[in-house]
Amino acid sequence: xxxxxxxxxxxxxxxxxxxxxxxxxxxxxxxxxxxxxxxxxxxxxxxxxxxxxxxxxxxxxxxxxxxxxxxxxxxxxxxxxxxxxxxxxxxxxxxxxxxxxxxxxxxxxxxxxxxxxxxxxxxxxxxxxxxxxxxxxxxxxxxxxxxxxxxxxxxxxxxxxxxxxxxxxxxxxxxxxxxxxxxxxxxxxxxxxxxxxxxxxxxxxxxxxxxxxxxxxxxxxxxxxxxxxxxxxxxxxxxxxxxxxxxxxxxxxxxxxxxxxxxxxxxxxxxxxxxxxxxxxxxxxxxxxxxxxxxxxxxxxxxxxxxxxxxxxxxxxxxxxxxxxxxxxxxxxxxxxxxxxxxxxxxxxxxxxxxxxxxxxxxxxxxxxxxxxxxxxxxxxxxxxxxxxxxxxxxxxxxxxxxxxxxxxxxxxxxxxxxxxxxxxxxxxxxxxxxxxxxxxxxxxxxxxxxxxxxxxxxxxxxxxxxxxxxxxxxxxxxxxxxxxxxxxxxxxxxxxxxxxxxxxxxxxxxxxxxxxxxxxxxxxxxxxxxxxxxxxxxxxxxxxxxxxxxxxxxxxxxxxxxxxxxxxxxxxxxxxxxxxxxxxxxxxxxxxxxxxxxxxxxxxxxxxxxxxxxxxxxxxxxxxxxxxxxxxxxxxxxxxxxxxxxxxxxxxxxxxxxxx
Amino acid sequence: xxxxxxxxxxxxxxxxxxxxxxxxxxxxxxxxxxxxxxxxxxxxxxxxxxxxxxxxxxxxxxxxxxxxxxxxxxxxxxxxxxxxxxxxxxxxxxxxxxxxxxxxxxxxxxxxxxxxxxxxxxxxxxxxxxxxxxxxxxxxxxxxxxxxxxxxxxxxxxxxxxxxxxxxxxxxxxxxxxxxxxxxxxxxxxxxxxxxxxxxxxxxxxxxxxxxxxxxxxxxxxxxxxxxxxxxxxxxxxxxxxxxxxxxxxxxxxxxxxxxxxxxxxxxxxxxxxxxxxxxxxxxxxxxxxxxxxxxxxxxxxxxxxxxxxxxxxxxxxxxxxxxxx
Numbered sequence: 001x002x003x004x005x006x007x008x009x010x011x012x013x014x015x016x017x018x019x020x021x022x023x024x025x026x027x028x029x030x031x032x033x034x035x036x037x038x039x040x041x042x043x044x045x046x047x048x049x050x051x052x053x054x055x056x057x058x059x060x061x062x063x064x065x066x067x068x069x070x071x072x073x074x075x076x077x078x079x080x081x082x083x084x085x086x087x088x089x090x091x092x093x094x095x096x097x098x099x100x101x102x103x104x105x106x107x108x109x110x111x112x113x114x115x116x117x118x119x120x121x122x123x124x125x126x127x128x129x130x131x132x133x134x135x136x137x138x139x140x141x142x143x144x145x146x147x148x149x150x151x152x153x154x155x156x157x158x159x160x161x162x163x164x165x166x167x168x169x170x171x172x173x174x175x176x177x178x179x180x181x182x183x184x185x186x187x188x189x190x191x192x193x194x195x196x197x198x199x200x201x202x203x204x205x206x207x208x209x210x211x212x213x214x215x216x217x218x219x220x221x222x223x224x225x226x227x228x229x230x231x232x233x234x235x236x237x238x239x240x241x242x243x244x245x246x247x248x249x250x251x252x253x254x255x256x257x258x259x260x261x262x263x264x265x266x267x268x269x270x271x272x273x274x275x276x277x278x279x280x281x282x283x284x285x286x287x288x289x290x291x292x293x294x295x296x297x298x299x300x301x302x303x304x305x306x307x308x309x310x311x312x313x314x315x316x317x318x319x320x321x322x323x324x325x326x327x328x329x330x331x332x333x334x335x336x337x338x339x340x341x342x343x344x345x346x347x348x349x350x351x352x353x354x355x356x357x358x359x360x361x362x363x364x365x366x367x368x369x370x371x372x373x374x375x376x377x378x379x380x381x382x383x384x385x386x387x388x389x390x391x392x393x394x395x396x397x398x399x400x401x402x403x404x405x406x407x408x409x410x411x412x413x414x415x416x417x418x419x420x421x422x423x424x425x426x427x428x429x430x431x432x433x434x435x436x437x438x439x440x441x442x443x444x445x446x447x448x449x450x451x452x453x454x455x456x457x458x459x460x461x462x463x464x465x466x467x468x469x470x471x472x473x474x475x476x477x478x479x480x481x482x483x484x485x486x487x488x489x490x491x492x493x494x495x496x497x498x499x500x501x502x503x504x505x506x507x508x509x510x511x512x513x514x515x516x517x518x519x520x521x522x523x524x525x526x527x528x529x530x531x532x533x534x535x536x537x538x539x540x541x542x543x544x545x546x547x548x549x550x551x552x553x554x555x556x557x558x559x560x561x562x563x564x565x566x567x568x569x570x571x572x573x574x575x576x577x578x579x580x581x582x583x584x585x586x587x588x589x590x591x592x593x594x595x596x597x598x599x600x601x602x603x604x605x606x607x608x609x610x611x612x613x614x615x616x617x618x619x620x621x622x623x624x625x626x627x628x629x630x631x632x633x634x635x636x637x638x639x640x641x642x643x644x645x646x647x648x649x650x651x652x653x654x655x656x657x658x659x660x661x
Numbered sequence: 662x663x664x665x666x667x668x669x670x671x672x673x674x675x676x677x678x679x680x681x682x683x684x685x686x687x688x689x690x691x692x693x694x695x696x697x698x699x700x701x702x703x704x705x706x707x708x709x710x711x712x713x714x715x716x717x718x719x720x721x722x723x724x725x726x727x728x729x730x731x732x733x734x735x736x737x738x739x740x741x742x743x744x745x746x747x748x749x750x751x752x753x754x755x756x757x758x759x760x761x762x763x764x765x766x767x768x769x770x771x772x773x774x775x776x777x778x779x780x781x782x783x784x785x786x787x788x789x790x791x792x793x794x795x796x797x798x799x800x801x802x803x804x805x806x807x808x809x810x811x812x813x814x815x816x817x818x819x820x821x822x823x824x825x826x827x828x829x830x831x832x833x834x835x836x837x838x839x840x841x842x843x844x845x846x847x848x849x850x851x852x853x854x855x856x857x858x859x860x861x862x863x864x865x866x867x868x869x870x871x872x873x874x875x876x877x878x879x880x881x882x883x884x885x886x887x888x889x890x891x892x893x894x895x896x897x898x899x900x901x902x903x904x905x906x907x908x909x910x911x912x913x914x915x916x917x918x919x920x921x922x923x924x925x926x927x928x929x930x931x932x933x934x935x936x937x938x939x940x941x942x943x944x945x946x947x948x949x950x951x952x953x954x955x956x957x958x959x960x961x962x963x964x965x966x967x968x969x970x971x972x973x974x975x976x977x978x979x980x981x982x983x984x985x986x987x
Contacts, residue, residue, distance in 0.1 A: 508972070582894070585887040588754035589922075594970035603754060611887055616730035619754035637970060639918040640885035641895035650895050 002127055003035035005061040006119060007052055009043035009068035011098055016041075018102035018111040024067065027116045031123055035059050044074050052078070053085035063091050063126040067119050069098040072524075088131035090576065090647055095122035117660050124659035125652045132576035132646055137626055139225040139572055140325040141165065143563045146217055146506065147330035149177020150196060150549060151541025151556045153203045155328050158560030160208035164567045167322060168203065169231055170213045171502070172261075174279035175200055177332055181262065181356065183363040183370075185549055186413040187444035193278060193365075200280045214285055216502075218319060220327075220509040221599050223627055224536025225572045227324045235315040237286035238272075242310035245282030247274060249302035249311065258290045260367070264357045266375065267367035272302050272311075277365055286313075326563040327510065329520055329532070330540040330556070331503055335495040336391045340398040344390065344493055345464045350375040351471060352464060354495040355386075355407070358414055372422060374490055377469065381489035384418060385473050386411050386429040387461045391496035393432060400496045400517060405546035407494035408435045412448040414492065419452040428455040428486065430475050438548070457484075464491055499543055511597045511629075512537045520544050530559045535629070538562050577647035578628035579635060581621050583608045586642035588619035592634035600627035601634060662790065665766055666713040668831045669738055672764060676736050677705045682762055684728060686721040686737040687711050694787045695774040699724055713738070715790055718771040718813060720926060722747040722881055725756045735761050740768040741834075742815070744825040745924035745960030746881030751826075752963045753922070755884045765827035770808065770816040770837035777804075777811055793838065809839035815927030815940075817842040825961050844925065844944045851941060867909035869935040876912075876929035876939055882919035882959070889914070916942040921950055921967030924960035953977050 006028045010016035021039045029037045036059045040048045043066060055061060064087065066078050071094040079089035097115040105111035143159050145152045148170030159166040168175065179185075180200075182192035203209050218230040238249075253270035260269040262276050271291040274284045292299035293313060303311040335356055338346045346352045351374050353361070364370035373380050388411050391399030408431070415427045434456065436442045448454045459476040466472075471488045499518045507514040512532040513521045520539050523531040530539050540559040541552040566572070579592075583606065593601045603619045610616050621643070623634075634643045641650055673685045689700035689710040697716045701724065702708055720743040728735050739747055747763060750756045772788065777797060784800030795806040818841060822834040851859055877883045889895050890911060916923075925947060929939040950957055954968035954976065 585885070585892065587885045589884075590754060591970050594966055610730075617732060618730050639889060640887055641889045641892045642886075644894075654895075 002033045002062050003060055004031075004033045004063040004065060004123055004126060005052070005055050005059065006034055006037040006065045006067065006123065007043055007048070007055075008037070008039040008097075008115075008119070009048065009066065010039060010041045011043075011069060011102075012041065015068070015098050015102045015115075018105050018108055019097060019115040020108060020112040023112050024097075024115050024119055028065075028119050028123065031120065033063075033127065034123065036061060043068050044077055049077070049081040052081055056082065056085040056087055061087070063093075063129060065093050065095055065119065065122045065126050067095040067097045067115065067122070070094075070096045070100070088133075090132040091126070091129050093122045093126040093129065095119045120659040121656040124655040128649065128652045128655055129647070134576045135574040135625070136571040137223075137225050137574050139566060139569050140227075140323040141567050142167065142322070142324050143326045143328065143567060144169065144227070144229055144322070144324040145328045145330055145540075147177070147332055147500075147541070147543070148172075148175030148211070148213065149330060149332045149541065150179040150199070151332065151543075151552045152177070152328070152330035153199050154553050154556035155330060155540045155560045155563070156209050157199065157203050157206065158557050159563055159567070160203075160206045162560075162564050163208070164564065165208050165210070167210045167212060167231075167324070169215050169217060170211070171216050172275065173214045173236070173273075173283075173285045174275040174281070175203070175211060175213060176276070176278070176280065178356075179549060180276060180278070181264070181359055181363075183359045183366075184413060184417060186409045187438075187440040189413070189417070197278045200278065204280045211281070212320065213281060215320075217506060217509065221627075222323070223598065223629060224534075225325050225566065226626070227327055227536065229322055229324060229327070231320040231322065233318040233320055235317050236283065237288065237291075237311065237313055237315050238284050239310045239312050239315075240281060240283045242308045243283045243306075244308050244310075245274065245284075246307065247284075248305050248307065249284055250274060252301050252305045254299065254301060255290055255292050258287060263360045263367050264354070266357055266360055286311075326536045326538065326566045328538045328540050328559050328563060329503075329506065329510070329512065329543050330559075331500045331506065331543040333497040333542040333546070334500055336399060336498050338391070338493065338495060341390065343463045344387070344461070344491070345466060345471070346493060349464075349466050349471060349491075351381070351489065352491045352493065354390075354493050355410060355414060356495070358492045362414070362417065372418065372425075379489070380422065381425065383426045383470075383486070383488045384415075384428070384490045384492065385461075385471075385486070385488040386415055386427070386492045386494065388429065388431045388434075388494040389460075389496075390493040392494075394496070400498060402517060402546070403435065404494075404496045405435075406497070406548050408433075409438070409441055409444070409548065411492075411494050412436070412445045412454070415454040416444075416448040416452045419448075419454060426455075427452075428457060428488075430457050430459055430461050432458070432460065438550075459484075497542065497546055503543060510534060510537050530555055530562055536566060574626065575630050577630040577645065578625045579623045579630065579632070579643055579645050581623055582642045582644065583620045584611055584642075585640055586620040586638075587640055588621065589639065590619070590621055591637040591639065592621050592643050595633045595637040597631065597633065598627050598629050600624045600629070662714050662769070665832045666711070669713050669764075669766060670708055670711050672829075672831060673702060673708055673711060673736070673738075674705050676762070677702065677708075682734045682736040684733060684735045686724050686735060688713060688717040688719070688721075688738075694785060695772070713766065715770070715772040715788070715795075715808075716774070718815075718928075718931060719879070720746045720881060720928060722750050722756070723879075723884065725761055726750070726884065729756045729760055732757070732760065736764060737761060738764050738766050739824070739827070740766060741822050741824055742768070742820060742926055744827060745820070745958075746926055747960075748826050748963040749881050749922055749924050749960040750884060752960075752965075753882075753884055758963065762828045763824075763826050765824035765830040767822065767832050767835040768837075769835040770812045770819065770839065772808065772811050773813040777806060780804075812837065812839050813927075813931060814842065815931055818844050818927070820925070826963065844927075844940060845948055847938065847941050848945045848948055851945065863909055866937055867912055869937055870909075870912065871935060872911065873934060875932040875934065877915065879928045879932045880919065881924060881926065881928075882922040883915065889918075912937075912939065912942060916946055919943065920946040921957070921969040922959050923947060924958075 008024050025037045036055050082092045083089040095118040101114050142165040145156045145168045156166045156168045179196050185192050215233045218232040222228045249272045250270045253272045255271040259265035272284050272286045288294040360366040392404040436445045458478045461475040463474040474485045503518045512534045522529045523533045538559040540556045590603045604622045607617050632645045635645050676682050685702045688697040691698045695716045721737050751758050787798045789796050793808045795808050797804040819837040923943040
């Protein structure tokens with residue numbers, strides 16, 4: 001027989017206003033096995049914890065139920081307190097009568113009834129709780145950062161600076177990411193490359209950082225403190241240790257018709273190429289799909305002209321396997337595909353461009369060497385129309401429902417810079433709302449309007465037509481409630497951003513969750529914004545949600561601190577709430593192995609004692625407790641109930657349900 | 662089929678004589694001509710009893726489980742449809758592949774004795790089949806039938822004459838000749854009903870269940886050491902029935918448990934003494950799986966992952982709405 005203690009928290013008026021606490025106490029006291037029940041204004045306070053600890057000692061309680069807030073808030077607090085009073089911490093259960101009861105009810109009678117039901121369920125469960133012991137696992141003192149943009153670079157630098165090894169993996173031939181494509185940054189208008197490239201150099205030169213560019217994550221296994229990752233280092237066809245980055249190869253390469261990704265396809269590059277002048281590492285790659293040597297077997301010019309004999313056509317992809325204590329996702333973003341937005345003529349007219357293309361057009365290292373000119377005829381545009389929210393805040397189903405957050409500011413920046421450099425250019429911005437919260441942001445936008453005379457029109461562009469050598473923009477003016485049309489030489493679309501296409505694949509590999517828009521989700525929107533729900537996996541930058549450079553850098557630092565919190569420990573306590581297999585009834589179908597996202601289950605042929613007490617030899621499933629994260633997928637996949645979860649056994653859950661029904 | 666029976670006998674004899682296996686699984690006559698039952702032969706002299714005719718519908722695969730746990734070598738005779746179940750049992754690690762020898766035997770369809778009895782035929786002594794002609798010898802004289810009209814329902818939707826697993830094949834392949842039934846037709850009828858009609862249909866159908874567990878015992882996908890319904894720890898056993906239709910929970914959960922593993926052999930419906938159309942549940946699951954994840958035939962191989970326990974990047978993610986799963 002158990003001696004169960006029940007403690008009901010008022011949480012000030014949070015619970016007590018909607019739940020008759022005295023009535024809850026009265027009801028639970030009538031339940032067999034309940035040896036003690038009491039209420040307290042704030043159970044989480046020292047007084048509340050003392051009350052619980054004294055009751056455990058004085059009444060010899062064997063199980064404890066705390067009726068209070070969500071276990072996500074204070075389960076750890078109460079378990080620690082129970083442990084200090086000599087009770088195994090896993091013999092304590094929380095009944096959530098705040099978030100799941102008092103906060104969602106207005107009627108006190110109803111709220112009280114539900115609080116009693118929840119208390120009964122927790123009491124029914126706690127009877128079957130068994131004492132569990134957390135194990136220990138070692139921490140590998142090395143971090144992995146996936147994505148070499150400003151987010152990944154900053155996170156890697158912060159971890160490295162604290163004295164830990166970190167590997168930075170970037171898919172493209174150079175680190176730098178989207179920020180390296182930008183011309184100027186708001187609200188200070190400093191040159192993007194000027195502030196980014198020193199960081200690129202720093203991270204490359206740091207003795208604690210190893211950079212893998214032109215590389216992708218192939219496989220992830222393991223768990224917090226002990227991840228094992230396969231990195232596919234794609235063949236560059238250039239020996240990085242010999243190459244001096246002189247660039248002769250790309251000058252002499254005869255295949256020069258490949259759209260230049262760095263310039264958003266506005267010009268072409270050679271088949272062997274260095275992404276951009278400040279690339280890190282400054283080592284070219286051969287794009288084998290467009291290389292004559294690889295496609296036809298003839299050519300080989302780069303090999304002949306290379307003064308350092310660095311070209312190697314036989315190089316193969318390399319798989320690097322490395323162990324890590326923590327992983328940071330910093331996979332960034334891309335602009336959405338605009339094919340569904342036919343009304344803007346994007347892709348049809350060369351003078352309708354995205355804002356990222358505009359960045360390249362105005363950048364000194366871009367295809368026009370920074371001269372703002374039309375891609376159709378090279379003329380300088382005299383009338384430019386900027387359209388904001390292209391695919392953002394879109395409820396038509398063609399774009400994204402969310403606000404891309406950065407567009408209002410960069411549109412103001414692009415409009416302002418255009419007016420600054422080309423004062424004879426007329427600039428109009430169409431907007432739904434102008435959203436400029438942030439330090440110095442609204443002042444920046446007002447400068448665009450007031451000092452630079454950018455015409456801001458609240459209204460949406462419905463249609464753009466090509467007429468002769470210019471464009472006709474049809475739009476609504478929401479303030480005057482009229483339809484307007486105006487001529488433009490160039491239209492810039494503030495295109496919505498979305499997470500990198502690789503996010504979904506990585507989420508599956510890492511069992512990190514993503515939302516409907518493929519942004520990685522955080523463990524708690526407010527209190528754990530840089531942690532993913534998977535232990536040891538952290539989020540940095542736009543892969544978690546749209547944000548600008550300063551926000552990205554702050555989050556990158558925050559993610560680094562979380563990583564350091566793990567790497568600075570020698571061991572981590574493992575979660576004892578793991579799956580366990582009853583071999584006597586396990587049939588060995590291994591549905592559990594198939595559904596286990598952590599690779600924690602395997603089949604083994606064993607001699608087991610069957611239900612009739614006889615020995616027999618058959619396949620049963622075996623759980624690796626170090627790998628198991630206690631998700632419980634196996635317990636529901638198991639058809640016969642052989643697989644159970646410590647702390648959440650089928651029996652416990654059914655007892656809870658029975659207590660409510 | 663008589664010729665095949667001779668081939669089977671000869672094969673069994675050589676396997677046992679040469680000590681290639683310690684046991685051979687086949688069929689023996691039952692109390693009546695039409696109720697042949699599974700049997701395990703361990704010596705050549707027992708083989709006189711071996712029989713193979715139109716009354717051997719049962720799949721012998723499941724009987725290999727016990728010997729497999731003792732590491733015994735066994736041979737089993739398998740009709741084409743039986744091979745699906747055997748593969749599934751291998752995949753579920755209930756039979757060790759290296760211990761068994763599967764001998765494929767041709768089949769031209771099994772006869773449903775109920776269809777004959779339902780026509781008022783009594784006192785059946787024996788049945789002889791020649792082509793499509795079935796002569797039933799009874800205490801009251803001979804009765805004639807067409808085989809295509811008295812086939813088991815499961816044979817009318819025969820998956821074909823190929824063996825999914827066979828170490829050896831005996832005789833020439835045979836075809837089932839009849840008007841073929843598509844098991845999905847019944848499901849389509851159910852899908853066309855309103856949810857209220859469908860609920861009423863299943864209440865009516867499943868309230869007939871007497872929980873004899875014949876469906877569970879015969880099923881090659883139901884091979885658990887201990888069924889969840891018999892597992893006290895799982896806390897689902899031993900709950901009192903609120904009404905007779907509560908048995909539907911057993912059948913629905915069983916259908917879930919075999920989803921993606923049910924080979925569609927139709928044995929559950931064949932052995933049900935209450936004539937419940939159990940195949941409809943399983944076929945509905947199979948149909949949905951095919952539509953969501955691409956065509957998949959459980960038991961066609963012994964190592965593929967079933968769609969419900971396999972994850973791919975481009976998997977559909979069905980969402981549940983008021984109108985149903987889509």
